[in-house]
Amino acid sequence: MAHLNEAAVKQIEEICDRYKNENTPLVMILSDIQKEYGYIPLEVQELVSEKTGISVAEIYGVVTFYSFFSLKPKGKYVIGCCLGTACYVKGAQQVIDKFSEILGIKAGETTDDGLFTIDALRCIGACSVAPAVTINGTVYSKVKVDEVKGIVEKYQKGAN
Amino acid sequence: MDFLKTVEDLQQLSAKCAGCFKAKIDGSDGKKHIVICGGGACASANSEQIKANMLDVLKEKDLLDKVTVDLGGCFGLCSSGPFAKIYPDDTLYTLVKPEDAREIIEKDIIGGEIVERLLYVDPAANKKIKKESEIPFYKKQEKIALNNCGVIDPENIEEAIGAGAFKGFVRALSMGRKEVIQEVLDSGLRGRGGAGFPTGRKWSFVPDVEGDKYIVCNGDEGDPGAFMDRSVLEGNPLAVIEGMMIGGYAIGASAGYFYVRAEYPVAVQRLKNAIKQAEEMGLLGDNILGTGFNFRINLRLGAGAFVCGEETALLNSIEGKRGMPRPRPPFPAVSGLWGRPTVVNNVETLACVPYVLREGAAAFAKLGTEKSKGTKVFALGGKITNVGLVEVPMGTTLKELIYDIGGGIPNGKKFKAIQTGGPSGGCLTAEDLDAEIDYDNLVARGSMMGSGGAIVMDEDNCMVDVAKFYLDFICDESCGKCSPCRIGTKRMLELLTKITDGNGTMEDLDELEDLAAKIKTNSLCGLGQTAPNPVLSTLAHFRDEYVAHIVDKKCPAHVCKNLMEYVIDKEKCIGCGMCAKNCPTSTISQTDYVAPGHKLASYHIDPLNCVKCGNCMSVCKVGAVSKQ
Numbered sequence: 125m126a127h128l129n130e131a132a133v134k135q136i137e138e139i140c141d142r143y144k145n146e147n148t149p150l151v152m153i154l155s156d157i158q159k160e161y162g163y164i165p166l167e168v169q170e171l172v173s174e175k176t177g178i179s180v181a182e183i184y185g186v187v188t189f190y191s192f193f194s195l196k197p198k199g200k201y202v203i204g205c206c207l208g209t210a211c212y213v214k215g216a217q218q219v220i221d222k223f224s225e226i227l228g229i230k231a232g233e234t235t236d237d238g239l240f241t242i243d244a245l246r247c248i249g250a251c252s253v254a255p256a257v258t259i260n261g262t263v264y265s266k267v268k269v270d271e272v273k274g275i276v277e278k279y280q281k282g283a284n
Numbered sequence: 285m286d287f288l289k290t291v292e293d294l295q296q297l298s299a300k301c302a303g304c305f306k307a308k309i310d311g312s313d314g315k316k317h318i319v320i321c322g323g324g325a326c327a328s329a330n331s332e333q334i335k336a337n338m339l340d341v342l343k344e345k346d347l348l349d350k351v352t353v354d355l356g357g358c359f360g361l362c363s364s365g366p367f368a369k370i371y372p373d374d375t376l377y378t379l380v381k382p383e384d385a386r387e388i389i390e391k392d393i394i395g396g397e398i399v400e401r402l403l404y405v406d407p408a409a410n411k412k413i414k415k416e417s418e419i420p421f422y423k424k425q426e427k428i429a430l431n432n433c434g435v436i437d438p439e440n441i442e443e444a445i446g447a448g449a450f451k452g453f454v455r456a457l458s459m460g461r462k463e464v465i466q467e468v469l470d471s472g473l474r475g476r477g478g479a480g481f482p483t484g485r486k487w488s489f490v491p492d493v494e495g496d497k498y499i500v501c502n503g504d505e506g507d508p509g510a511f512m513d514r515s516v517l518e519g520n521p522l523a524v525i526e527g528m529m530i531g532g533y534a535i536g537a538s539a540g541y542f543y544v545r546a547e548y549p550v551a552v553q554r555l556k557n558a559i560k561q562a563e564e565m566g567l568l569g570d571n572i573l574g575t576g577f578n579f580r581i582n583l584r585l586g587a588g589a590f591v592c593g594e595e596t597a598l599l600n601s602i603e604g605k606r607g608m609p610r611p612r613p614p615f616p617a618v619s620g621l622w623g624r625p626t627v628v629n630n631v632e633t634l635a636c637v638p639y640v641l642r643e644g645a646a647a648f649a650k651l652g653t654e655k656s657k658g659t660k661v662f663a664l665g666g667k668i669t670n671v672g673l674v675e676v677p678m679g680t681t682l683k684e685l686i687y688d689i690g691g692g693i694p695n696g697k698k699f700k701a702i703q704t705g706g707p708s709g710g711c712l713t714a715e716d717l718d719a720e721i722d723y724d725n726l727v728a729r730g731s732m733m734g735s736g737g738a739i740v741m742d743e744d745n746c747m748v749d750v751a752k753f754y755l756d757f758i759c760d761e762s763c764g765k766c767s768p769c770r771i772g773t774k775r776m777l778e779l780l781t782k783i784t785d786g787n788g789t790m791e792d793l794d795e796l797e798d799l800a801a802k803i804k805t806n807s808l809c810g811l812g813q814t815a816p817n818p819v820l821s822t823l824a825h826f827r828d829e830y831v832a833h834i835v836d837k838k839c840p841a842h843v844c845k846n847l848m849e850y851v852i853d854k855e856k857c858i859g860c861g862m863c864a865k866n867c868p869t870s871t872i873s874q875t876d877y878v879a880p881g882h883k884l885a886s887y888h889i890d891p892l893n894c895v896k897c898g899n900c901m902s903v904c905k906v907g908a909v910s911k912q
């Protein structure tokens with residue numbers, strides 16, 4: 125999103141307007157933008173700054189503080205590996221390592237083809253089926269290291 | 285939905301709904317009611333589809349007016365979910381799949397016969413149990429915060445009212461503010477968010493000044509592996525709302541804020557729905573029930589930062605800023621949200637408040653120990669048979685929690701430790717099993733109550749690795765405002781990594797302890813002040829494991845990769861070669877040794893090129909590969 129197109133500008137302005145009556149709306153505005161576009165690049169932060177009068181420095185500070193906000197776009201499939209305690213003690217580290225090994229990226233990174241992002245999550249509330257992995261909302265329970273390859277392949281096939 | 289103008293209006297509605305609710309539970313309405321568990325784990329196992337399938341079958345049989353199907357909150361026994369519970373029979377079906385829907389409707393609901401294969405099997409007695417109330421997991425529990433979770437439809441305010449919602453609020457309205465605070469003080473209720481500060485005391489600190497005051501509900505639930513607050517919010521959102529209204533009334537607040545993790549979309553949606561319904565009925569807004577009490581509730585979502593669970597950081601986050609803690613004093617009770625007096629309470633704390641007002645302080649104080657009253661909800665996880673959500677009276681022993689309720693450690697493994705208090709807490713060991721759960725008791729034993737995460741570890745968990753896991757989490761989540769926490773925890777993590785990599789020295793242990801002491805005393809907020817606890821507590825209980833890593837260069841639990849190896853037992857190996865085929869580094873080769881009774885020569889791992897991926901162990905059918 126090097127340049128924002130008109131529709132995007134309009135939508136972001138509309139999101140800012142949604143919270144006009146709120147005392148301190150910045151986090152809410154950014155959450156909505158993150159949800160809508162998947163990331164919050166600098167151009168968008170500048171636009172929000174113009175609209176709200178909050179300085180870009182402050183907006184950038186908030187965007188980089190919270191792990192939900194991202195400066196870069198994420199992959200088509202976001203592989204969320206839970207590394208919460210319940211999952212960790214049941215071998216979640218080996219599971220995320222396997223995803224990393226197969227895709228050649230570390231947690232927080234996106235593959236060059238833009239297909240996959242690996243995220244390390246902290247408890248998704250599926251502790252009874254630990255280790256848990258979620259991919260675009262679908263939860264995979266009790267994931268074993270040797271199942272990882274099959275899971276990745278399923279999405280690779282689906283993408284073609 | 286009626287608009288309630290007076291307290292009498294609410295009481296009338298309450299009486300009417302109580303009748304409907306009772307009829308639903310005891311079957312006197314001539315209907316059957318099915319509640320499907322919609323808690324986190326069951327929802328991820330597609331429990332919504334079970335409901336949809338049941339409705340389809342009911343429609344086909346033309347029974348939609350005789351049988352209802354609801355999605356309720358967490359049933360607790362997550363490892364046996366998804367569940368379907370049938371009222372009034374009290375039959376509980378476990379491990380239900382969407383394709384079981386038809387059989388349950390046709391055989392049980394229509395045929396009146398039990399679907400035996402879906403009943404809970406008590407592993408201890410190896411016998412099937414039909415009724416929920418007879419399952420050992422539920423026997424020692426006592427539900428106050430989780431009251432009605434998994435019973436009522438969390439999206440239906442009238443049903444909640446029928447089950448007793450707002451009775452506590454009505455009683456509070458009939459009392460003076462100071463009396464309400466006194467009642468909460470008398471109940472002995474202490475904050476369930478971790479520190480255990482007496483709730484009534486906290487409320488009493490709010491000055492009697494004009495102008496805006498706020499009550500904030502902390503639903504950030506950052507402890508990884510804990511899902512108590514989520515389950516309360518999803519299963520009975522109105523209990524927390526009512527608790528907030530009572531607190532708001534007691535401190536003279538005009539508005540309340542919920543701060544909920546964005547990772548909990550279902551909780552957020554149920555809260556929104558409950559707030560909307562309460563507004564439409566006039567239970568929130570101006571001049572509530574004609575009493576002159578004005579109160580509104582707003583909802584804010586977290587954005588993924590553990591430190592925002594700390595109350596002053598949380599307030600900054602609501603104010604749209606980076607969620608960094610503020611120095612205290614001033615305490616939030618004096619200067620909180622937008623500089624106004626503010627009380628921050630945990631979800632479970634607020635969920636207990638309606639009970640205290642409805643049943644009276646004495647009823648609440650009857651449960652528990654001398655200094656810890658009532659109950660506590662725990663999310664039992666890790667190496668335990670019954671993974672799930674439990675609520676036990678304070679004073680229950682760890683043994684009862686882990687063995688009687690939790691069903692013990694699976695796969696015949698040995699219990700090693702239970703971690704409470706998450707990254708701020710510590711571990712309790714076999715020596716502590718007879719300890720009663722109580723705020724002060726757990727602290728005296730080197731851990732803490734925490735918010736309720738309870739992770740059980742067995743002999744296969746390396747305690748040095750667990751300590752490293754928590755520190756890694758802390759380093760990730762330290763907000764960076766103060767250097768003891770930001771830099772100190774990083775140094776500690778480096779030392780632990782050095783030890784688990786096999787390069788540690790005994791001096792490193794002294795340095796860990798020295799750093800820990802400095803970080804604890806010099807950090808600004810609770811995150812830094814408690815960050816060294818997991819290391820200190822594992823050092824205290826499992827120093828020999830640290831020493832084994834450093835001196836013997838061995839990880840006794842075979843977790844730390846540099847300090848363990850995969851070995852093939854040449855006597856057990858049948859020479860099938862599966863391991864060699866699956867080894868990514870081709871470091872397994874066949875020897876010329878044929879074990880007695882076997883036809884093919886056994887294989888051998890050359891440790892030099894082994895990357896410890898574990899493939900060989902998972903593919904070997906005869907279990908010849910082991911970790912050493």
Ligand SMILES: Cc1cc2nc3c(=O)[nH]c(=O)nc-3n(C[C@H](O)[C@H](O)[C@H](O)COP(=O)(O)O)c2cc1C
Nearest residue numbers: 475476477502505506593594595629630633810811
């Ligand atoms: C790093 C850190 C994280 C915390 N996380 C939570 C949390 O997730 N939920 C919570 O209720 N309290 C949390 N607390 C405690 C809160 O600061 C505060 O004490 C609590 O919300 C007060 O509510 P209570 O008195 O009802 O327990 C945390 C504290 C610290 C220092």
Ligand code: SF4
Nearest residue numbers: 764765766769809812
């Ligand atoms: S102790 Fe850690 S989390 Fe707390 S203010 Fe300091 S740097 Fe931030």
Ligand code: SF4
Nearest residue numbers: 867894895897898900
């Ligand atoms: S652990 Fe992995 S690398 Fe090592 S021998 Fe087994 S299969 Fe090969």
Ligand code: FES
Nearest residue numbers: 206208211248250
């Ligand atoms: S720790 Fe992974 S789902 Fe809870």
